[in-house]
Amino acid sequence: MSIGPGARPLDAQSPEVQSSGVGSPGTQSLAIETRGLTKTFGRQVAVDSVDLAVPRGSVFGFLGPNGSGKTTTIRILLGLAAPTRGSVSLLGRPLPAGLSATLPRVGALVEGPAFYPYLSGEANLRRFDAANPVGHPSTRAARVATALERVGLAAAARKRVHAYSLGMKQRLGIASALLVPRELLVLDEPTNGLDPQGTREVRSLVRSLAAEGVTVFVSSHLLAEIEQMCTHAAVMSAGRLVAQAPLEELRAAGCASVTLRTPDPERAAAVFANLGLRMLPALDDELTATMPVGMEPDQVVAALVAAGVRVRGFGVTEQSLEDRFVALTGEGFDVAR
Amino acid sequence: MPARPITGALLASELALQFRRRRTWAMLLALAAVPVLVAVAVRVSSGPPSGRGPVFLDRVASNGLFVAIAGLSLSIPLFLPLTVGVVSGDSIAGEASQGTLRYLLIAPAGRVRVLLVKYAASVAFCLAAVFVSALAGVLIGALLFPIGPVTLISGTEISPPAALGRLALVAAYVSVSLLGFAAIGLFISTLTDVPVGAMAAAVVLSITAQVLDSLPQLEWLHPWLFTHHWLGFIDLLREPVSWDSFGDNALVQACYVVVFGALAYGRFLTRDVLS
Numbered sequence: 001m002s003i004g005p006g007a008r009p010l011d012a013q014s015p016e017v018q019s020s021g022v023g024s025p026g027t028q029s030l031a032i033e034t035r036g037l038t039k040t041f042g043r044q045v046a047v048d049s050v051d052l053a054v055p056r057g058s059v060f061g062f063l064g065p066n067g068s069g070k071t072t073t074i075r076i077l078l079g080l081a082a083p084t085r086g087s088v089s090l091l092g093r094p095l096p097a098g099l100s101a102t103l104p105r106v107g108a109l110v111e112g113p114a115f116y117p118y119l120s121g122e123a124n125l126r127r128f129d130a131a132n133p134v135g136h137p138s139t140r141a142a143r144v145a146t147a148l149e150r151v152g153l154a155a156a157a158r159k160r161v162h163a164y165s166l167g168m169k170q171r172l173g174i175a176s177a178l179l180v181p182r183e184l185l186v187l188d189e190p191t192n193g194l195d196p197q198g199t200r201e202v203r204s205l206v207r208s209l210a211a212e213g214v215t216v217f218v219s220s221h222l223l224a225e226i227e228q229m230c231t232h233a234a235v236m237s238a239g240r241l242v243a244q245a246p247l248e249e250l251r252a253a254g255c256a257s258v259t260l261r262t263p264d265p266e267r268a269a270a271v272f273a274n275l276g277l278r279m280l281p282a283l284d285d286e287l288t289a290t291m292p293v294g295m296e297p298d299q300v301v302a303a304l305v306a307a308g309v310r311v312r313g314f315g316v317t318e319q320s321l322e323d324r325f326v327a328l329t330g331e332g333f334d335v336a337r
Numbered sequence: 338m339p340a341r342p343i344t345g346a347l348l349a350s351e352l353a354l355q356f357r358r359r360r361t362w363a364m365l366l367a368l369a370a371v372p373v374l375v376a377v378a379v380r381v382s383s384g385p386p387s388g389r390g391p392v393f394l395d396r397v398a399s400n401g402l403f404v405a406i407a408g409l410s411l412s413i414p415l416f417l418p419l420t421v422g423v424v425s426g427d428s429i430a431g432e433a434s435q436g437t438l439r440y441l442l443i444a445p446a447g448r449v450r451v452l453l454v455k456y457a458a459s460v461a462f463c464l465a466a467v468f469v470s471a472l473a474g475v476l477i478g479a480l481l482f483p484i485g486p487v488t489l490i491s492g493t494e495i496s497p498p499a500a501l502g503r504l505a506l507v508a509a510y511v512s513v514s515l516l517g518f519a520a521i522g523l524f525i526s527t528l529t530d531v532p533v534g535a536m537a538a539a540v541v542l543s544i545t546a547q548v549l550d551s552l553p554q555l556e557w558l559h560p561w562l563f564t565h566h567w568l569g570f571i572d573l574l575r576e577p578v579s580w581d582s583f584g585d586n587a588l589v590q591a592c593y594v595v596v597f598g599a600l601a602y603g604r605f606l607t608r609d610v611l612s
Binding site for chain 1 (some may be wrong): 346347349350356357358359435436437439440441442443444445446447607609610611
C-alpha cells in the first residue's frame with residue numbers, strides 16, 4: 001500500500017469537507033442526525049463517535065467495507081439496538097422517545113431481507129403491514145398489491161417465499177419498505193444478490209423515490225453503486241466516519257498527485273516538502289507526490305523552477321473517487337476487524 | 338388512538354400465522370392421538386381393570402366419557418408441556434432467528450405489542466391443545482365404549498350432559514394450569530436467538546419442576562411450583578365441586594404470569610435486536 005494509515009489524504013481535511021457540506025442547515029432539514037454515536041460490544045467498538053447528518057431530500061450513500069460498522073449504525077438508527085453513547089434523531093425527533101411516531105414514516109431493509117418461508121410473498125407483506133399502525137386494514141390488499149407491482153413481483157405474489165431466489169427476496173424486502181408512503185427509506189445493501197438488471201431497477205426505483213421527495217439512505221460496500229445514484233456520501237472505516245459530504249464535493253476535494261521527472265530529485269524533494277506536498281515512494285528519476293487541496297500545479301512548477309530544479313517532465317493525475325475510497329478505508333480484502 | 342384495532346390486526350395475523358403452520362397441526366394431531374391410543378389399547382386388551390395407570394383408566398371400558406379425562410391426565414406431565422414449550426419457546430426466538438423480528442419491530446409493531454401478541458398466541462395454543470385433546474377423547478370414547486351416567490369420585494352419579502359440563506371444567510382447569518408455564522417459555526424465548534434452545538429449556542424446566550414436586554424433602558417448595566396443581570383437576574369431579582384447587586392453581590399461575598411476564602418485558606424492551 002502506498003499510503004499509510006497515518007497519511008490518509010482525507011483524514012486531515014474531512015472536518016473542512018464536512019462543514020461545507022452539512023454544517024449550515026438547521027436540524028429541521030436533517031432526516032437523520034447522530035452526535036457522538038458510539039456502540040460497543042464488550043470491548044469491541046463497533047461504531048465510534050459517529051456524527052451523521054443526512055439532509056432531507058438527499059440520496060445519501062453510506063459507504064464502507066464489510067465490518068466497518070454500517071449495519072450496526074443502521075440498527076441504532078431504527079431503534080433495534082441502543083447506542084452505548086451519543087444521540088440520534090430521526091426525522092427531527094430524538095430517539096428512542098420518538099420511535100413509535102417516526103418509524104411508520106420510515107421504510108427499511110436491514111441486513112438482507114427476512115421472511116416467513118412458509119408464507120407466500122403476499123402473505124408476508126400482509127403480516128408486516130398488519131404490524132404497522134399506519135394504514136387502514138381495509139386498504140391492506142391494495143397496498144400489498146401496489147408494493148409488489150412496484151418491485152416487479154406481482155407474478156410471484158402467491159408463491160411461497162421458500163421458493164424465491166435471493167434476488168426475489170431482496171425485491172420483496174424493498175416492497176415491504178414501500179408498503180406505505182415514506183419520508184425516509186433506509187436501504188442496507190439493497191442490490192445484494194440482484195442480477196445486473198435488478199441492480200439497475202433498484203437504481204431507477206431509488207431515483208424515482210428521490211424525485212418524489214423521499215430521503216434515501218443507502219448503504220453499500222460498492223463505490224460504483226453509490227456514485228451512480230447518490231447526491232451525498234459518507235464513508236465509514238473501522239467504526240469511524242472518515243468523510244461526509246455532497247458527492248460533488250467529495251469528488252472535487254480529491255487531491256491530485258503530481259509526477260515529476262528530474263535529474264535533481266533531492267532538491268525537488270526539498271521544494272515539495274516546503275510546499276506541503278506529500279511524497280510517495282519514488283522511481284529512479286521520477287518523483288510522485290500528492291498536492292494539498294486548493295494548490296494549483298502551476299505553483300508547484302514555478303517553485304521548482306525558482307529553486308533551480310531541472311524539470312524534464314511534469315504530470316498531474318486527478319484522484320478518482322475510487323482511489324479516495326480505497327485511501328479512506330484501506331485496501332485489500334481484509335475485513336476491518 | 339389507533340392502538341386497539343392495530344393490536345387486533347397484529348393478533349389476528351399472529352393467530353393466522355400460528356394455526357396455518359404445519360407444525361401446529363402436527364402437535365395438535367399428536368395430542369389428539371393420545372386419547373385415541375388409550376381408548377384403542379383398552380378396547381383391544383379388554384381385560385379386568387388392574388387399578389393401575391392414569392386416573393380413571395380402569396373406568397374407561399365401562400364409560401366412554403372417561404376416555405377424555407384419562408387422555409388429558411396422560412398428556413399433562415409430558416405431551417402438553419412439550420407442545421406448549423415448543424410454541425412459547427419459539428415465540429420470540431423463532432422470529433429473531435428468522436430475522437423477521439427486526440422487520441416486525443421497524444414496521445413498527447412496538448415491542449410491548451409484540452410481546453403481548455406472542456403471549457396471547459401461546460395462550461390460544463394452550464386452549465386449542467386442551468380442547469383438541471378433550472374433544473378427541475369424547476369422540477373416540479363415544480365410538481368405542483358405551484356412554485352412560487357417570488359416577489363421580491364422591492360416589493354421586495350424574496347424567497352424560499352434566500358429565501360433559503364437568504369435562505369442560507376440567508379442560509378449563511388444565512388450560513389455566515398451563516398459563517404460567519407459557520409465560521416462562523415466553524421469557525426464555527426473549528433470552529436467545531436460538532429457538533430450539535428456548536424450547537428445550539422450557540420443557541426441561543417443566544420436567545424439573547415435576548421431579549422437585551415428587552421429592553417429599555422439598556415439601557416447603559411444592560406449593561410454589563407451577564406444576565404442583567397440574568393434576569388437581571380431580572377435585573372438579575366431586576359432588577359438590579371443590580373449587581379450592583382451582584383457586585390455588587389459578588393463583589400460582591397468575592403469580593408466574595406476572596413474574597415471568599415482567600421479566601420478559603424487562604428483557605425484551607431493553608434488548609438489542611442483532612439477528
